[in-house]
Amino acid sequence: MTRGLFITFEGIDGAGKSSHIEALAEEFRRAGRVVTLTREPGGTPLAERLRALALHEPMDALTEALLMFAARRDHLLQVIEPALARGEVVLCDRFTDATFAYQGHGRGFDLEVLAQLERWAQAVPALPGGLRQPDLTLWFDLAPEIAAQRLAGARVPDKFEAQPVEFFRRVAAGYAARLEADRGRFARIRADQAREAVWHDLLQALRGRGWLQ
Numbered sequence: 369m370t371r372g373l374f375i376t377f378e379g380i381d382g383a384g385k386s387s388h389i390e391a392l393a394e395e396f397r398r399a400g401r402v403v404t405l406t407r408e409p410g411g412t413p414l415a416e417r418l419r420a421l422a423l424h425e426p427m428d429a430l431t432e433a434l435l436m437f438a439a440r441r442d443h444l445l446q447v448i449e450p451a452l453a454r455g456e457v458v459l460c461d462r463f464t465d466a467t468f469a470y471q472g473h474g475r476g477f478d479l480e481v482l483a484q485l486e487r488w489a490q491a492v493p494a495l496p497g498g499l500r501q502p503d504l505t506l507w508f509d510l511a512p513e514i515a516a517q518r519l520a521g522a523r524v525p526d527k528f529e530a531q532p533v534e535f536f537r538r539v540a541a542g543y544a545a546r547l548e549a550d551r552g553r554f555a556r557i558r559a560d561q562a563r564e565a566v567w568h569d570l571l572q573a574l575r576g577r578g579w580l581q
């Protein structure tokens with residue numbers, strides 16, 4: 369059976385993730401793969417309810433991190449693991465790197481505690497190493513000033529999108545640190561380019577791994 373693939377999309381708000389995720393799903397479908405397109409926080413009825421709370425209610429950083437990981441655990445067990453077991457391609461708009469970047473680096477919450485929560489929430493005993501991680505993380509790297517310009521007037525901001533540029537500088541540094549810690553898992557996409565060039569680089573990252581022709 370075809371091996372399942374777990375690919376996550378990451379980057380600060382406005383970096384351009386959503387603009388490409390559906391196109392990549394279509395590309396995989398053309399290649400004969402079944403695709404599950406999903407997002408975090410969310411992806412199940414319970415996790416979507418937790419998303420609404422986490423994105424719109426004020427709360428301390430630990431509460432926020434616990435909600436993110438609670439939503440993630442439900443999503444992993446209900447959606448991601450079953451899809452991977454069926455050999456599907458799972459494309460997920462954000463995953464745990466976002467928790468390290470936003471709750472960890474953005475809000476300043478303890479990274480060691482996050483690493484512990486990651487080990488609990490992503491535990492899948494049947495896997496070698498016992499921990500589910502993405503096969504590939506596409507990091508849309510964009511300067512916060514440009515992301516803010518792109519988002520201005522584009523949509524009503526949620527709790528995070530309303531943060532100042534300084535917050536997103538820390539979040540972006542958080543993503544860079546995650547990449548440094550696990551280079552093999554990441555592809556850094558230069559998101560300051562025109563859409564066509566971003567799409568080209570994204571496809572190259574997939575082709576380079578032999579996952580698309």
Ligand SMILES: Nc1ncnc2c1ncn2[C@@H]1O[C@H](COP(=O)(O)OP(=O)(O)O)[C@@H](O)[C@H]1O
Pocket residue numbers: 379380381382383384385386387388508518519522559560561562563564566
């Ligand atoms: N390469 C690009 N150049 C200019 N604008 C872009 C580009 N990619 C996306 N956008 C625009 O920037 C805004 C944010 O893009 P979006 O895909 O929603 O980002 P994200 O999902 O990462 O928050 C949208 O208005 C989108 O149309």
Ligand SMILES: Cc1cn([C@H]2C[C@H](O)[C@@H](COP(=O)(O)OP(=O)(O)O)O2)c(=O)[nH]c1=O
Pocket residue numbers: 381386407408409423436461462463464466467468470471526528529
């Ligand atoms: C997954 C995740 C998202 N977030 C934040 C980042 C985003 O600002 C917000 C929702 O992400 P996103 O789905 O990208 O928002 P939109 O659909 O509006 O583009 O949640 C965290 O703070 N921690 C997390 O663990």
